[in-house]
Amino acid sequence: MMENLGIMCGVILGLFGSVFSVVQFFSQRQQAAKDRELAAKEAAKDRELAAKEAARQELRDRLTFLMQVIIDKDIPRESRQPFYDEYIAKGGNGTVLKFWLENK
Numbered sequence: 001m002m003e004n005l006g007i008m009c010g011v012i013l014g015l016f017g018s019v020f021s022v023v024q025f026f027s028q029r030q031q032a033a034k035d036r037e038l039a040a041k042e043a044a045k046d047r048e049l050a051a052k053e054a055a056r057q058e059l060r061d062r063l064t065f066l067m068q069v070i071i072d073k074d075i076p077r078e079s080r081q082p083f084y085d086e087y088i089a090k091g092g093n094g095t096v097l098k099f100w101l102e103n104k
Contacts, residue, residue, distance in 0.1 A: 059090060067096045073103070 066087040070080055084100055 063087065063090055063092050066090070066092065070096055071099055 066083050069075065069083040070087060072080070087096065
Protein backbone atom coordinates (compact mmCIF):
# COMPACT_ATOMS: atom_id res chain seq x y z
CA MET A 1 0.00 0.00 0.00
CA MET A 2 2.75 2.49 0.92
CA GLU A 3 4.63 1.53 -2.22
CA ASN A 4 1.58 2.29 -4.34
CA LEU A 5 1.19 5.64 -2.55
CA GLY A 6 4.85 6.45 -3.22
CA ILE A 7 4.49 5.49 -6.88
CA MET A 8 1.34 7.62 -7.21
CA CYS A 9 3.07 10.60 -5.60
CA GLY A 10 6.05 10.17 -7.95
CA VAL A 11 3.80 10.03 -11.00
CA ILE A 12 1.79 13.05 -9.89
CA LEU A 13 4.94 15.07 -9.16
CA GLY A 14 6.37 14.00 -12.52
CA LEU A 15 3.24 15.15 -14.32
CA PHE A 16 3.23 18.47 -12.46
CA GLY A 17 6.89 18.93 -13.34
CA SER A 18 6.21 18.18 -17.01
CA VAL A 19 3.26 20.57 -17.16
CA PHE A 20 5.26 23.28 -15.38
CA SER A 21 8.14 22.78 -17.83
CA VAL A 22 5.83 23.14 -20.86
CA VAL A 23 4.16 26.24 -19.38
CA GLN A 24 7.56 27.76 -18.64
CA PHE A 25 8.75 27.00 -22.18
CA PHE A 26 5.79 28.81 -23.75
CA SER A 27 6.03 31.78 -21.38
CA GLN A 28 9.73 32.18 -22.16
CA ARG A 29 8.98 31.95 -25.87
CA GLN A 30 6.31 34.64 -25.51
CA GLN A 31 8.67 36.85 -23.51
CA ALA A 32 11.39 36.42 -26.14
CA ALA A 33 8.93 37.53 -28.84
CA LYS A 34 8.03 40.61 -26.77
CA ASP A 35 11.72 41.36 -26.24
CA ARG A 36 12.43 41.10 -29.98
CA GLU A 37 9.49 43.41 -30.72
CA LEU A 38 10.71 45.93 -28.16
CA ALA A 39 14.26 45.77 -29.54
CA ALA A 40 12.93 46.36 -33.06
CA LYS A 41 10.95 49.41 -31.87
CA GLU A 42 14.00 50.80 -30.09
CA ALA A 43 16.16 50.24 -33.17
CA ALA A 44 13.60 52.05 -35.34
CA LYS A 45 13.51 54.92 -32.84
CA ASP A 46 17.33 55.08 -32.83
CA ARG A 47 17.39 55.17 -36.64
CA GLU A 48 14.80 57.96 -36.61
CA LEU A 49 16.83 59.99 -34.12
CA ALA A 50 19.99 59.43 -36.15
CA ALA A 51 18.22 60.61 -39.30
CA LYS A 52 16.97 63.74 -37.52
CA GLU A 53 20.45 64.47 -36.18
CA ALA A 54 21.92 63.98 -39.66
CA ALA A 55 19.38 66.42 -41.08
CA ARG A 56 20.23 68.97 -38.38
CA GLN A 57 23.94 68.56 -39.06
CA GLU A 58 23.34 68.95 -42.78
CA LEU A 59 21.41 72.18 -42.13
CA ARG A 60 24.22 73.50 -39.90
CA ASP A 61 26.79 72.65 -42.57
CA ARG A 62 24.74 74.38 -45.27
CA LEU A 63 24.26 77.48 -43.10
CA THR A 64 28.00 77.58 -42.46
CA PHE A 65 28.72 77.39 -46.18
CA LEU A 66 26.18 80.11 -46.93
CA MET A 67 27.63 82.30 -44.20
CA GLN A 68 31.11 81.94 -45.66
CA VAL A 69 29.87 82.95 -49.10
CA ILE A 70 27.89 85.90 -47.70
CA ILE A 71 30.83 87.39 -45.83
CA ASP A 72 33.32 86.86 -48.69
CA LYS A 73 33.84 90.43 -49.95
CA ASP A 74 35.76 89.17 -52.99
CA ILE A 75 32.44 88.06 -54.47
CA PRO A 76 30.22 90.90 -55.76
CA ARG A 77 27.22 91.65 -53.56
CA GLU A 78 24.77 90.89 -56.37
CA SER A 79 26.25 87.41 -56.74
CA ARG A 80 25.97 86.80 -53.00
CA GLN A 81 22.27 87.84 -52.88
CA PRO A 82 20.85 84.34 -53.64
CA PHE A 83 23.03 82.86 -50.89
CA TYR A 84 21.80 85.51 -48.47
CA ASP A 85 18.18 84.77 -49.40
CA GLU A 86 18.71 81.03 -48.89
CA TYR A 87 20.44 81.74 -45.57
CA ILE A 88 17.39 83.69 -44.37
CA ALA A 89 14.97 81.04 -45.70
CA LYS A 90 16.82 78.29 -43.80
CA GLY A 91 16.53 80.22 -40.53
CA GLY A 92 19.95 81.83 -40.42
CA ASN A 93 20.37 84.92 -38.25
CA GLY A 94 22.85 86.73 -36.07
CA THR A 95 26.04 88.49 -37.04
CA VAL A 96 25.79 87.49 -40.71
CA LEU A 97 22.63 89.55 -41.08
CA LYS A 98 24.23 92.45 -39.31
CA PHE A 99 27.26 92.14 -41.60
CA TRP A 100 25.04 92.05 -44.70
CA LEU A 101 22.99 95.06 -43.66
CA GLU A 102 26.00 97.19 -42.62
CA ASN A 103 28.14 96.45 -45.70
CA LYS A 104 26.14 97.72 -48.64
